[in-house]
Amino acid sequence: MTTIKTGNGVSAEQAAIEQQLTDRVLASFENTPDPRLKQLMQALARHLHAFIREVRLTEAEWNTAIEFLTAAGHITDEKRQEFILLSDVLGASMMTIAVNNEAVGNATEATVFGPFFTQDAPEIPLGGDIAGDAHGQPCWVEGTVTDTGGTPVPNARIEVWEADEDGFYDVQYGDSRVAGRARLYTDADGNYRFWALTPTPYPIPHDGPVGRMLEAVRRSPVRASHLHFMVTAENLRTLVTHIFVEGDPQLAIGDSVFGVKDSLxxxxxxQAPGTPTPDGRDLGDRSWARTRFDIVLAPENT
Structure with a gap:
């Protein structure tokens, strides 16, 4: 009797056994009262089973995956979210952002949120300094916030946060410092301005399971230099994005969480030491930098 093989080398009989299992699992969700939850659970099961069958997952590999997820849970706490890191390095975060932020005209592109945003950033006036005690080169950031029709957006809330020159966010230091983050609001003409630090490349936390995974596949944990923004305004779509530094060598190597977009x-x-600053701030013998980021918000519910 001839055994018929499928495309992946599995006999037709074995393939039928595996498909019957998938069908039973899918059927187990048929009575889910929430249609969306039913769709999500059945699609998850279908794709997960397809992955296992495609790669012919071994029991040892399955155990390794369970140990990996367990370790990710153990290292996660109120200041560190290993599962967000995992989502980021697999491109799942950016794919979710792409799905939920469809391109609308000239609206500014969204990118990954990251794990280091906090709700309690201090408010600063226009022209204020977000750095606090964080170390780095001063950087003047300015721009406008408009809608896709070019109308200025007054009183738009802008939240900004970044790492210091050593590559650490304030929450990574384990003390109560608040530095490298703030919120501010646009003026009546939609303008904003503030002092920050010139962004530098830094590695995502790689002392845990996600870092070991990156090392195993020979991928760099380093993120391209960037400054985070979250912009909200009435009747407009909230924008989560960041800007990257032109000429940063890491751009050619690759951003570890796939967040770079050319438009950003x-x-x-x-600026050389002694160059006059836009607001007359005296920086002594320090060099500084300046950049402009004009933000365009998409209409709400687009």
Whole structure:
């Protein structure tokens, strides 16, 4: 008797056994009262089973995966979210953002949120400094917030946050410092301005299971230099994005969480010590940089 093989080398009889299992699992969700939950659970089961069958997952590999997820749970706490890191490095975060932020005209593109946003950033006036005690080169950031029709958006809330020159966010230090983050509001003409630090490349936390995975596949944990923004305004779609530094060598190597988009790469112009600052701030013998980021918000529910 001839055994018929499928495309992946599995006999037709074995393939039928595996498909019957998938069918039973899918059927187990048929009585789910929430249609969306039913769709999600059945699609998850269908794709998960397809993955296992495609790669012919071994029991040892399954155990390794369970140990990996367990370790990710153990290292996660109120300041570190290993599952967000995992989502980021697999491109799942960026794919979710792409699905939920469809391109609308000239609206500014969204990118990954990241794990280091906090709700309690201090408010600063226009022209204020977000750095606090964080170390790094001062950087003047300015721009406008408009809608897709070019109308200025007054009183738009802008939240900004970034790492210091050593590559750490304030929450990574384990003390109560608040630095490298703030919120501010646009003026009546939709303009904003503030002092920050010139972004530098830094690695995502790679001392846990996600870092070990990246090392195993020979991928860099380093993120391209960037400054985070979240912009909200009435009747407009909330924008979560960041800008990247033109000329950063890491851009050619790759961003570890796939967050870079060409439209978000901005020129950070270096200024020699003694160059007058836009607001008259005296920086002594320090160099500084400046950049402009004009933000366009999409209509709400688009």
């Amino acid at each position: 790469i901005k020129r950070f112009e270096q």
